[in-house]
Amino acid sequence: MRPTPRVETFPANTPAVSQIFTTVLSQGPLTRLEVARRAGLSPAAVTKAVRPLIEAGYLVEDAAEEARPALGRPANPVRVDGGRALFIGVKVTGGELIGVLTDLCCRIRVARHVPLTDRTTEAVLPHLTELVHQLLAEAEDLGTPVLGLGVAVSGDVDRAEGVVRYSPFLDWRDVPFAELAAMTTGLPVTVENDVRALTVAEQWFGAGVGLSDFAVVTVGTGIGCGLVVHGRVIEGAHGVAGEIGHVTVDPAGPPCHCGNRGCVEAIAGEAAILRRIRETTGADVTDTAQAVELAHRGAAGAREAYARAGEAIGRGIATVANLLGPERVIISGEGLAAYDLFAEQIRGAFAAAAFGSAAQCDVQTRPLPFEEWARGAAATAIQSFITPDDPHPSR
Amino acid sequence: MRPTPRVETFPANTPAVSQIFTTVLSQGPLTRLEVARRAGLSPAAVTKAVRPLIEAGYLVEDAAEEARPALGRPANPVRVDGGRALFIGVKVTGGELIGVLTDLCCRIRVARHVPLTDRTTEAVLPHLTELVHQLLAEAEDLGTPVLGLGVAVSGDVDRAEGVVRYSPFLDWRDVPFAELAAMTTGLPVTVENDVRALTVAEQWFGAGVGLSDFAVVTVGTGIGCGLVVHGRVIEGAHGVAGEIGHVTVDPAGPPCHCGNRGCVEAIAGEAAILRRIRETTGADVTDTAQAVELAHRGAAGAREAYARAGEAIGRGIATVANLLGPERVIISGEGLAAYDLFAEQIRGAFAAAAFGSAAQCDVQTRPLPFEEWARGAAATAIQSFITPDDPHPSR
DNA sequence: AGCCCTTCTTTTCCGTCGTCAATAAAAGAA
DNA sequence: TTCTTTTATTGACGACGGAAAAGAAGGGCT
Known part of the structure; x- marks a missing residue:
């Protein structure tokens, strides 16, 4: 197991909690009742799961006064407080690094480019570290902690192990990039294939x-x-x-x-x-x-x-x-x-x-702004933060 | 919800039970410890889940004396008692019905053909009913109950609803075949696309x-x-x-x-x-x-x-x-x-x-004996028997 | 023969999770 | 005010599965 530095952990003790949080995160403000319906749980379970998340600041009650049905107790929707935490996503291409600082809702706050002249790991890592530190400084100014770093690389990536197995474009083989980047940045790092990272972003925050x-x-x-x-x-x-x-x-x-x-x-x-x-x-x-x-x-x-x-x-x-x-x-x-x-x-x-x-x-x-790939990387970091590593991924 | 006649129900109160049973079913005789390992559960959970299954006769302790490691308490493997229950699978093609009677381990006991001259629902159903009754008679002779019927049809089939949406080959549209067959046979019926049925058989009993x-x-x-x-x-x-x-x-x-x-x-x-x-x-x-x-x-x-x-x-x-x-x-x-x-x-x-x-x-x-398609249908019936209908199939 | 060692199995205890059912809360309607 | 309607919360409860320890069933060693 790769040692992951833990800046702060998400209070998801149970699958129900992360499922509920994910539902609220991707489906916008929802009442507890609606969350229960969509997650296939009882309202009671939602109330109980939501409380610690509100206390920890990840969720907030959203007193959205929109066209409520004039009858019954007014609904009390809950949404994710995007400003609660920040994440960094970096897309590594042959010619440059694209980095974004996003909030917990994966909205881009800052985007930045770094040109690359050399695509070896030894050359990329310092530039990536420098880029991350710049974004960390921005986050410092916002007074919000950065809770994870996602890196998107084309090619065959083993996300669970944090290893780039083989990236033809970068000519990397079996590079334990997550570990390397965690050492230089001090953040929990998720490495993922670029297209899959983009797909995660669509699944949670886009048309999926x-x-x-x-x-x-x-x-x-x-x-x-x-x-x-x-x-x-x-x-x-x-x-x-x-x-x-x-x-x-x-x-x-x-x-x-x-x-x-x-x-x-x-x-x-x-x-x-x-x-x-x-x-x-x-x-x-x-x-x-x-x-x-x-x-x-x-x-x-x-x-x-x-x-x-x-x-x-x-x-x-x-x-x-x-x-x-x-x-x-x-x-x-x-x-x-x-x-x-x-x-x-x-x-x-x-x-x-x-x-x-x-x-x-x-x-x-869907139009694809140039930072979208980096945003996908951030989405994987958010995903890793919320969903604790599953020891039995499926069977 | 289609009313399903219940001949006898499987004592799977919890997902763990069906998972454990499925593991034993497809991975042959296994010790409890090994089951626990493969299912990602604790040995204690396996012991607890196995007991009622043995009591109900679905599992038996298999005193298989094979090359045991000379050390420690001898293992006590468990396997599915194939003879505990029978299932019928029928593959509907344009020209004939192929029916098999299988045991709980999906081993074929009896196979039988019925030629068809007309592929309308009205013509097929009586022949299918007759075929099933013949196989039921065989089961009677064996003194073993038949707990389900699986029907495999080519085309677009909605298994959950038991409806054949559209089968170009048979020219069926929106035929609630599961309900119809349940009425005439008195068995719980599962209808599935033929290729998917075959795939289920491979997943549980074959190379998958x-x-x-x-x-x-x-x-x-x-x-x-x-x-x-x-x-x-x-x-x-x-x-x-x-x-x-x-x-x-x-x-x-x-x-x-x-x-x-x-x-x-x-x-x-x-x-x-x-x-x-x-x-x-x-x-x-x-x-x-x-x-x-x-x-x-x-x-x-x-x-x-x-x-x-x-x-x-x-x-x-x-x-x-x-x-x-x-x-x-x-x-x-x-x-x-x-x-x-x-x-x-x-x-x-x-x-x-x-x-x-x-x-x-x-x-x-893999060679494919001609009854294999029908066996796939039986496999879906076994699957439906073991795995209770999931109200939240996925999310 | 008695004892130890190893491995599998079972038991007991316990935490935790999520549901049930009842209750509280927050409005508008009568 | 009181009733109705809908949402949220509470507390009791049951069940599931894990941890740890004890039990069981051998073989090997002295």
Whole structure:
């Protein structure tokens, strides 16, 4: 067991307490009765669980005077006091660190970037430590304690052990990053795969609230996917799951760095779109902004590249829907900047390839501010804070 | 709530009891200590839970004298008394009913077929009732009570409500089959999708024992897939899940009855293989036996058709592995008769298309006796008997 | 043969959690 | 004021499962 520094612990002695807290956290202000209903508990249990949480300051009674039914004792909704505690989330990319300071409701208070020139652990750790200390100073100014640090890294991450098993992009292997960061920052650290972290944020604070089965698809440099099934994020037996980017949509398609042809990512990844535009138009586009502009100006080759990308993404989403039957798919990612260029194709391909009532699945898009990945990291830190480590994660 | 006739109820007052019973049921004779370890409970809890189960006759102490460690008090393993109770499982296909009488350990005691000429509910129900009564008579001879009936039907089935929402193959829509069958048979009835039923059987009595994440792929007329994630079978928000048969592997492939091209089923389904062989060889093959024989005699066109099918299946499995990261994939189905004809392609395509450590997934094959589908139905009946209907299935 | 040692099982005691049912509280309506 | 209606709280109670210690059933050692 990795020694976790404990700044302050959450008074969750029992599963019911964390379940109740989570319900209030994600479903906004609720009356105790309503909490009981949604959590499947008796009102009495809620009252009892809520009291210590109010005493500890995590919950507050919210005298929200909104359209109450004119009859009976007025409801007394309860909500989470976001200002009670702060958390830090950091997304590690090859070129930079993105750090955010969020409150307990995962609302971003401060965001900050640090460029990276070297992606080795030895180089990243000091920069991360420095970034965290800056954010800690901000928190100091707010007079609020920081109770956890979440780090999001792409690749195969073992969250329970706090180890980055293998991150191809950073070229890290078996790095016990949680332990390292805990040493330099003095905070409890959670390390998680970036897409899964984003998925946790959606599950608790985004479009996945209240759903037990949904998927998050990120469109950008790569195409990623986080899956929630039976109310829990899928981790994959070998650390790999949600690799929608390497689902084949056309075996005759362009080669992918994974060694196959026609992966979603090989058609709809940023680099693939740019390459396609260069090939078909001859224009020397080197970044997405140029490509989007070209497409918006009506260049046929550029539009076609985006159309192909949209079709690939739509097919990928339909595959997820056919296999898992989620209630909702949330499309997000930097690539959404070009959403108008492929929205139609995504919907069209999805509708065509979804089988039977899988097509009823609600496909939504969510804009993704650049700090969102870091916010996801913070969400995992909040999750770790609230939910004590389960010695028997499932069976 | 559908009124369920109660022949006899299982003394599972608490989740711990059903968990302990399930552990013993699927993991064979175990000492109490070992049960405690696997179920994550204390030995004391096991002792307490086991006693009433032994008293009720569901468990027996198994004085198995096998290579005991020469030290300490001899272990006193416990196992399920299969002969304590019987269950009936029926698989409904378009052309026939397959019924089995199994014991509590889901071992088949009697199997029986009934041909069907008409697949309407009105025609099927009397035949099913007759079949069940025959099996009940057999059970009578054994002097053992039958405690439940499971019915497996292809298509969209709402198990909780006991309703067949839509079965394209049988052309049933919103048929409250559980209620109907309960009326005519007097047994508690569970209706479940056929592939999911088979998956339950594998989870409890087959190659999925002890795994929390695995997939079952059935190869036959259609290509189906049952998925277990976090220890539970995926139902799909809209009743559809595991539709691996309609994952696209080649958008330029042959048309599929679902309206798309190049679905796994359009390449590897029984009809698709036969059609392909007819097209390439000109031979007038009309059933699988002929096709297999042709291929075994070395007909190039037939071998190629199976090779293509194997590749499509391998790709489909890789897609599942990439998205879910299961520990194991179990391939089964009538189509396995031709397994030697496409085994190599399945493995090859899987290995090529599986991304990163998803390729570590263990791909196994299991022969599928013809009664296996019916046995799956019986497994769901056993499951319903043991696990009381959960008012809060998950959250 | 008696004693010790080891391992599995059972018992006893106890804390804790959540429900039940009754009660209090906070309004508006009659 | 009093009644009605709805929400919140209280306290008694039962049950579940854990901890610890005792018991049971051998084998080995002296």
